[in-house]
Amino acid sequence: METVDEGHAMEVAAATAAESAWPGSSRRSHLLQFLLHASKRLDLRPIVKYSALEFFDARFLPGLPRKMGFCGARSGRAVRSWLIEPLRDSNLELFALVAVWIASKIHEMRPLAVKSLKALSDRIIADQHFTCRDFADAELVFMEVLDYNIGCTNIAFIYLEELLIQFREISKLGDLVNMDVCMEILDVLYEAEDTAWLFNFACPLAASTLVTAYVISVPKQKWEFPVLPWVQFTTSYAEEEILKIVMTILMHVIKPDEIKEKDMRDFSL
DSSP states (O other): OOOOOOHHHHHHHHHHHHHOOSSOHHHHHHHHHHHHHHHHHHTOOHHHHHHHHIIIIIIIHHHHHHHTTTTOGGGOOOOOOTTTSSOOHHHHHHHHHHHHHHHHHHHOSSOOOHHHHHHHHHHHOOSOOOOHHHHHHHHHHHHHHTTTOOOOOSOHHHHHHHHHHHHHHHOGGGGGSOHHHHHHHHHHHHHSTTTGGGGGSHHHHHHHHHHHHHHHHSOGGGOOSOHHHHHHHHHOOOHHHHHHHHHHHHHHHSOHHHHHHSOGGGGOO
C-alpha cells in the first residue's frame, strides 16, 4: 500500500465536494439508493457492487457535465445521445444499471445478461421501458464519459478485504469484525452527501472503516489489540488522519445522542 501524506488533499476534496452543484444532493442520493437496491435485487458480489458504485458515482456522474459540453470546448469532445438529451432521472437509472453490467463483465466469469438487466429495469424504473438495444447504446455513452477507463484497483472495498484478512491472520479478534458491518458502513458513507469524497482516498478509508467496525463489533472488555497503530503501520497513513475519518464515520453510523450518552473514553483507541 502506498505511502502518501494526504491530509491537505482530503481537506480540499471535502471542500470541493461541498461546493459541487451537480447532480444535486437529493438526485444523487436517489440514484445511489437505486443502485444499491438493484445490487441487492441482483444479489451481486461485493466487489461487483462497489466497482459499479465507483464507476457510476466517482467517474460517470462527475464526468457527464464535461462530456455534455457544459464546461467549454477545451474539456474534451462532447457526447451526443438521446439518452442524455434531455437528461431524465429514468435515463440516469439506466446508466446506474449499465455500471453494474460493466462491473459484472470485469469480475464475473459469467457476467449478467442484458436480458436480466432489462427485466429488472422494467420493474424498478418508472416512466420508461428500455430495450436491450438501449442498454447497448447506454454502455457506449457510459464508456465515452469514462474515457474508457474502467480500472478498478483503487477501491476501498478491495483494501478493506485485504486488511481484514491480515488482521484475522495475526489476531483472533479479527473474527469478531464482521465484513457485513464493514459493508454497511461503506454503504452509509456512499449515501451521505458530505462523506462521498472519502472514496477518493480508498486506502485510508478502508483502514478507518476497519477501525470503526472494530469499535462497533468487538466488546470493549476485549479491546486488547492496538488496532489503530496496527493499521497505521500496515498502510503507512498517519494515525491522526485515520482517526479523523473514524470519528466522521461514527458520527454518521451512530446517532449523536447515542454518542453523548456514552463516555467518550469508550471510543479511545
